[in-house]
Amino acid sequence: MRIADLDGKRVAVWGFGREGRAAIKAIRSRLPQLSLTLFCSDAEVASACAFDATLDVRGHEPDATALAVFDVVVKSPGISAYKPALQAAREAGACITSGTALWFAENPDARVIAVTGTKGKSTTTAMLAHLARSLGVRTALAGNIGMPLLELLDVSADLWAIELSSFQTSEAGSVELGVITSLYEEHLDWHGSRERYIDDKLKLADVSKQLLVNATQGFLLKRTARHPHRIVFGHVDGWHVAGGSIRRGSQPVFEITNLRAPGAHNALNACAALAALEAMGFDALKAAAALATFRPLPHRLQPLGEHDGFHWVNDSISTTPLATLAALGSLQGKAVTVIVGGHDRGLDWSEFVFAMKAHAPHAIVAQGANGPRIARVLREAGVVVEETGDLAAAVERARAITPASGTILLSPGAPSFDQFHDYADRGRHFAEMAGFDVHEIVGIEGLGIA
Known part of the structure; x- marks a missing residue:
């Protein structure tokens, strides 16, 4: 459905966040x-x-x-497609659409790389745009990463780097290349079950002419095995990480120590971005040097600096226990106090607990709505954990128990909605509690066209 097809229809917009406002503005511009x-x-x-x-x-x-009185409902991504009211409206004949779906209908010939994944999708998408631009390619960076597609309704680009959340993958039109960075359980409150979350994520494969997936995840490989044009990253035959380098096959291309985004997972994200460029016919080997100038995204293992004798790291984007494990893995060898916990949506923390039994950081502070549940399962496993009511108290406790020159890491493994508007709001408050100027935590660079 294109915007012109709304003419003469009874239309409702559900949601007044940035996506909802973009939809209203786009519809008004045409109708x-x-x-x-x-x-x-x-x-x-x-x-x-x-x-x-x-x-x-x-x-x-x-x-x-x-x-029931509307012909079309344009919903924002945060509105679950499985809400009974929407399902009833659909059964009654209403068309349920979104800003994402409207943009794809308006741009059927756009060269699109659509990136999704439980973790890594934002960084991979931003890296992809950064690398393409280093080659002189006019590239759009938009989608779930922070700029609704409809805000770029009437602009052109040679390449579109689009991040799609699990809320949006079923709304995409045909894409030249789909990328799945990882697949774990997430957003069970929106999707209703782990199985439906996975199915919704994998809907991107259905609309992708080529599909690029993470070869280090056996489950993902199995679920995408039937795609007729599947390629992989993270495998020794292609773009992968080995011996301290990002490599193309046996050829070392970029030293990981020169990557400003820390952690092995970010090196793997870089492999995904390079493999995506290569799949689209661009010179990925030439573009790789630009990884050295890629600035890490805010709230994603973001080093805030040193204050009061501690090193502070803001990983507020971490909303799953596995993301917290990845953050801790990037800081091995340091005395780390990690702050975990937040909104409780019932995720399984057993893998985190198992890892903590084997190799716990200096200290763990559990806080927020699911803090007591996390603390309980850790204690039952014999892992020492501190417990506080909220983030402010957790930061103060972390100051008290972290040794001089140690690292205080916010990597909650849970959403922010128990105390904050979103993960960015939580990250800014953490930075402020640590003593940093929150105005220096800028948004994501490069959104839009460049």
Whole structure:
């Protein structure tokens, strides 16, 4: 469905975050006279009316009856596609679409690399755009990474580097190359089950002419084995990490020590970006040198610096226990106090606990809504853990128990919604608690066209 197809229809937009605002603006740019209804929270009503005075604004979550009068519902990514109200509207004949779906319908000929994955998707997408631009390719960087696609509705690019969350993979049109960086359980509250989360992630494979996947994950290889044009990264025959280098087959190409984004997982993300460029016909060997100038994304193993005798690392983006393990792995050999915990959505912490039994950091501080659950399973396994109520108390406890010149790492392994608006809000508060100027934590560089 294209935006023009909305003409004459009864249309509702559900969600007034950045995606919702982008959808409203894009629809208005093409169909200025179209009547639009917006469903948002009560707290957003005044802002929505100021944003567009012609909107019919309703400050509540719609039920099936409220949606039944609409032909089309344009939903934001955070609205689960499995909400009963949406399912009922779909069964009644309504078209459920999104900003992502509308953009793909408007741009069927765009050269798109779409990147998804439980972890690594943002860094890989940003690296990909950075490397392509180093070759002089006019590249767009957008999607779940921080700029809705509809904000770039009327611009052109030679290459589109698009990040898709598991909420968006079923909304994509045909893409020249799909990339899956990793696959673990995540967002069970949105998808309803681990199996449905995995199925939704893998919907990207269905619309990808070529599919690039992580060869180090046997489960992912098995689930994508039938794709007719599957290629891999992380394998010795292609782009992989070995002997302290990023390599193309047996050829060393880039020393990992020159990569500003720390951790072996980020070196593997770089392999994904290089393999994606190569699959699209670009000179990845030439582009690899530009990895040295890639700036790590905020809130993703972001070194904040030294303050009060401690080294502080902000990994607020970590929303799974496995992401926390990856963060700790990047800091091996250091005296680390890790702060874990946040919004509880029922993820399994057993693998984290098993790893902590074998090799725990200097200290673990559990906090937030699922802090007591994390602390309990760690103690049952014989792992020493501190416990506090919230992040502020956890930071103060970490100061008290971390040795001089040690590292205090925020890598929660859980979402932020128990205490903060989102992971970025949590990361900024952590930086402020540590004593840093939060204004220096800039957003993601390179969004849009360059």
